[in-house]
Amino acid sequence: MSTRTLSWDWYPGTIPENVVLDETAYVETTFSFHLYRSEAPVGVEYGRGASTYLGTMFDVGPRGQVSLGKFALVHGARIICDAQIEIGDYALISWNVVLMDTYRLPFDPTQRRRELEQIPFRSPRRIDGTVPAQPILIGSNVWIGFDACVLPGVTIGEGAIVGARSVVTQDVPPYTIVAGNPARVVRRLDAGGIEK
Numbered sequence: 469m470s471t472r473t474l475s476w477d478w479y480p481g482t483i484p485e486n487v488v489l490d491e492t493a494y495v496e497t498t499f500s501f502h503l504y505r506s507e508a509p510v511g512v513e514y515g516r517g518a519s520t521y522l523g524t525m526f527d528v529g530p531r532g533q534v535s536l537g538k539f540a541l542v543h544g545a546r547i548i549c550d551a552q553i554e555i556g557d558y559a560l561i562s563w564n565v566v567l568m569d570t571y572r573l574p575f576d577p578t579q580r581r582r583e584l585e586q587i588p589f590r591s592p593r594r595i596d597g598t599v600p601a602q603p604i605l606i607g608s609n610v611w612i613g614f615d616a617c618v619l620p621g622v623t624i625g626e627g628a629i630v631g632a633r634s635v636v637t638q639d640v641p642p643y644t645i646v647a648g649n650p651a652r653v654v655r656r657l658d659a660g661g662i663e664k
């Protein structure tokens with residue numbers, strides 16, 4: 469049982485044992501782990517200077533693994549992960565973004581009904597579907613605008629920008645701006661200007 473608490477926390481929770489925090493990382497509240505149930509050796513890893521702010525929820529299933537690269541900043545995203553979600557160095561994820569590597573529910577309505585029928589008898593009372601998951605990979609220096617949604621299996625290339633309220637259904641090339649639903653390339657960016 470974890471005993472790691474945060475002195476500034478408003479929520480009386482703890483950081484799970486298999487969450488690895490660099491000493492310079494920041495977790496605004498342990499409420500971010502309220503839906504967390506990863507049993508992987510490392511379920512979430514925060515790199516140097518990485519931060520998660522209020523509203524970020526790690527809805528991570530038993531086999532899920534999430535990593536935040538150095539100085540990555542997640543400002544209130546819902547991270548739904550049953551396989552792998554990798555957030556690159558210096559990536560910036562804005563408010564209400566949804567990153568989902570699984571849909572959690574089957575497409576077949578009968579199977580969906582069965583799932584819903586079981587929820588009242590579970591503790592905690594949650595969806596626990598076993599549908600396929602496909603990793604999401606977010607490159608370094610990516611910026612994802614507020615309310616955007618990234619669907620299973622998507623890779624977002626280094627330096628790309630995702631416009632607010634976009635739905636990203638397929639891979640995003642490096643150094644492009646994508647926007648809309650479904651997200652399409654609206655502009656290409658200069659790839660040369662990053663100081664390392």
Ligand SMILES: CC(C)(COP(=O)(O)OP(=O)(O)OC[C@H]1O[C@@H](n2cnc3c(N)ncnc32)[C@H](O)[C@@H]1OP(=O)(O)O)[C@@H](O)C(=O)NCCC(=O)NCCS
Pocket residue numbers: 560561562563612613614629630631632633634645646647648649654655
């Ligand atoms: C992605 C973004 C940064 C692009 O800004 P920009 O370079 O000024 O883009 P433009 O206004 O030149 O738009 C280029 C085209 O994409 C479209 N577009 C831009 N953002 C869009 C969006 N979020 N959804 C749909 N279309 C969008 C524009 O309508 C325009 O289309 P057109 O060429 O047919 O006229 C900006 O639109 C955005 O979404 N910002 C939100 C940032 C954010 O979430 N900040 C929160 C703090 S971290």
